[in-house]
Amino acid sequence: MNVLSLNNVTKRFGGLTAVDNVSFHIEQGEIFGLIGPNGAGKTTIFNLITAIYSITEGEIYFNDKKLQRKKPYEIANMGVTRTFQNIRLFKKLTAYENVLTACHKSADYNIFSSIMRIGKFKLQERYLKNKTDGLLKLMGLWDYKDIVASNLPYGLQRKLEIARALALDPKLLLLDEPAAGMNPEETIQLMELIKEIRNKFDLTVLIIEHHMDLIMGVCDRIFVLNFGIPLALGTPKEIQENKKVIEAYLGKEEKTYAED
Amino acid sequence: MSWDYVSGILILSGINLMTVLGLSLLTGFTGLFSFGHAGFMAIGAYMASSMTMKYGIPFFIALLIGGVSAMLVSLVIGKLTLNLKGDYFCIATLGFGEATRLILDNVQYFGGARGLSSIPTQGTTTLFNVIIINIVAVFVLVSIIRSRHGRNMVAIREEELAAQTIGIDVFKYKMMALAISALYAGISGGLLAHYLGYIQPIMFKMVKSTELTIIVIFGGLGSVSGSVIGTILLTFLPEILRSFYNWRLVIYGAAVILIMITRPQGLMGGKEFSIKSIIKSAKKFINFVRQRIGNKKEEVKS
Ligand SMILES: Nc1ncnc2c1ncn2[C@@H]1O[C@H](COP(=O)(O)OP(=O)(O)OP(=O)(O)O)[C@@H](O)[C@H]1O
Numbered sequence: 388m389n390v391l392s393l394n395n396v397t398k399r400f401g402g403l404t405a406v407d408n409v410s411f412h413i414e415q416g417e418i419f420g421l422i423g424p425n426g427a428g429k430t431t432i433f434n435l436i437t438a439i440y441s442i443t444e445g446e447i448y449f450n451d452k453k454l455q456r457k458k459p460y461e462i463a464n465m466g467v468t469r470t471f472q473n474i475r476l477f478k479k480l481t482a483y484e485n486v487l488t489a490c491h492k493s494a495d496y497n498i499f500s501s502i503m504r505i506g507k508f509k510l511q512e513r514y515l516k517n518k519t520d521g522l523l524k525l526m527g528l529w530d531y532k533d534i535v536a537s538n539l540p541y542g543l544q545r546k547l548e549i550a551r552a553l554a555l556d557p558k559l560l561l562l563d564e565p566a567a568g569m570n571p572e573e574t575i576q577l578m579e580l581i582k583e584i585r586n587k588f589d590l591t592v593l594i595i596e597h598h599m600d601l602i603m604g605v606c607d608r609i610f611v612l613n614f615g616i617p618l619a620l621g622t623p624k625e626i627q628e629n630k631k632v633i634e635a636y637l638g639k640e641e642k643t644y645a646e647d
Numbered sequence: 648m649s650w651d652y653v654s655g656i657l658i659l660s661g662i663n664l665m666t667v668l669g670l671s672l673l674t675g676f677t678g679l680f681s682f683g684h685a686g687f688m689a690i691g692a693y694m695a696s697s698m699t700m701k702y703g704i705p706f707f708i709a710l711l712i713g714g715v716s717a718m719l720v721s722l723v724i725g726k727l728t729l730n731l732k733g734d735y736f737c738i739a740t741l742g743f744g745e746a747t748r749l750i751l752d753n754v755q756y757f758g759g760a761r762g763l764s765s766i767p768t769q770g771t772t773t774l775f776n777v778i779i780i781n782i783v784a785v786f787v788l789v790s791i792i793r794s795r796h797g798r799n800m801v802a803i804r805e806e807e808l809a810a811q812t813i814g815i816d817v818f819k820y821k822m823m824a825l826a827i828s829a830l831y832a833g834i835s836g837g838l839l840a841h842y843l844g845y846i847q848p849i850m851f852k853m854v855k856s857t858e859l860t861i862i863v864i865f866g867g868l869g870s871v872s873g874s875v876i877g878t879i880l881l882t883f884l885p886e887i888l889r890s891f892y893n894w895r896l897v898i899y900g901a902a903v904i905l906i907m908i909t910r911p912q913g914l915m916g917g918k919e920f921s922i923k924s925i926i927k928s929a930k931k932f933i934n935f936v937r938q939r940i941g942n943k944k945e946e947v948k949s
Pocket residue numbers: 400403405423424425426427428429430431432472
């Protein structure tokens with residue numbers, strides 16, 4: 388079954404076509420890579436899926452439900468969560484508070500029971516706290532739980548964003564350059580972690596990344612975008628051997644070598 | 648200073664505190680700035696006074712009616728402006744505050760510019776009642792803040808887009824914060840009317856709204872105890888300085904500026920006042936002193 392389907396999706400900003408007639412289908416349980424040079428339109432696709440931008444043309448389906456005229460929070464509640472390329476944590480809150488806040492959907496006590504502190508309140512709050520503990524431990528953030536998010540090193544901030552996204556029990560997780568700012572060792576760890584959470588939570592993952600090692604090592608299939616235009620789709624091996632892809636990537640690099 | 652005088656200022660502090668507490672939720676915890684909360688106070692004041700004076704309704708019920716009326720009006724304003732970006736809300740509250748005052752100036756039912764007088768003050772806004780109401784108000788506020796609802800509001804203040812992507816209905820929570828703050832302001836207005844015994848539209852000018860927001864910032868955004876301490880300090884200060892009448896607002900202003908320069912995060916700066924935190928800072932201080940002494944000794948040794 389397709390968890391996510393993009394059908395002929397186009398996004399224009401005035402005269403600029405950031406995403407040009409893009410279609411792809413992601414299957415349940417897949418780790419699906421989205422790559423392309425800078426400005427290719429990758430982040431724009433994430434913003435279209437999460438309804439931060441509105442689609443110019445085309446359709447997006449999540450579990451066969453059309454995502455149309457939905458608000459970002461409704462998309463999140465359907466089971467699609469994400470991280471941001473330019474980290475957007477709750478900066479002044481601790482790592483713990485960041486995740487605890489995001490767990491809110493696992494409780495349903497209303498404002499009156501939070502004032503009276505009766506009924507479900509205590510039980511559910513305890514559940515939220517246990518859940519937060521679990522997520523922080525899973526992501527290797529337990530030792531940093533009381534540190535204010537903005538004071539965490541870059542790599543940990545990215546992990547915290549993933550923990551926060553997982554707090555909603557998503558079905559589809561969108562990761563926008565999760566390894567940016569990490570060293571090779573951390574990148575390998577992250578790769579293993581992404582596989583682990585996919586298995587553990589029965590997730591489908593869509594991942595944007597420039598670290599080719601990570602993408603090639605973790606993805607089942609990869610979609611390549613260039614200037615908003617679809618370039619190739621296939622397994623890591625197929626993509627590595629694809630002439631058009633090599634041109635789009637290496638072509639540029641050769642040029643920079645020439646300049647040197 | 649006689650007790651009557653002091654208790655009078657305490658009552659005024661308590662009345663201000665009601666509005667400041669609500670504003671603390673709106674501005675300090677949800678990140679929305681309002682320059683029109685004197686308008687909600689006015690609605691509460693006029694509604695509650697009419698209830699007790701004209702219909703003989705018991706004081707506490709009248710206060711509640713005043714508060715709920717302010718809340719209902721706030722829901723209309725929120726509905727119209729909270730979907731827009733932050734600044735529009737701020738401007739809208741400013742317009743609302745001034746409009747409310749101008750309307751009251753011209754409605755003869757409410758006494759026009761002369762306002763209402765001979766509002767019952769006996770056994771209504773007493774120090775005891777003010778303290779009880781404020782204790783309940785603080786309790787309710789803190790309970791909300793320490794629940795998932797309060798955490799969602801803080802998330803909106805911190806990073807609105809991220810709040811949306813973790814499934815928070817930003818509009819709903821902004822409405823909630825606004826409604827609660829208007830309820831508090833409305834009750835505060837009712838208390839004020841029944842303390843003074845008269846009300847006039849001119850008492851609810853924009854300056855009043857700004858003063859209240861300044862108190863929240865002065866006390867520290869995101870700190871309930873900061874709001875409480877800030878309100879008491881900033882209500883007492885001008886009163887204590889009353890003998891230097893001409894200079895008191897200058898000193899008041901200077902005190903606010905001084906705090907904002909030395910502590911831009913406000914008096915409490917997002918922290919809460921508690922026995923635990925006092926002990927913690929005391930320990931830190933002792934450790935610091937110990938280290939200093941230790942370092943000195945080492946220096947001497949080497
Ligand atoms: N809100 C916007 N308004 C106007 N143009 C935009 C907007 N968002 C993105 N763009 C443009 O759309 C194009 C694609 O941007 P996008 O951020 O999706 O690229 P990307 O593939 O994520 O690149 P990178 O690898 O650098 O993150 C760029 O040319 C960008 O300038």
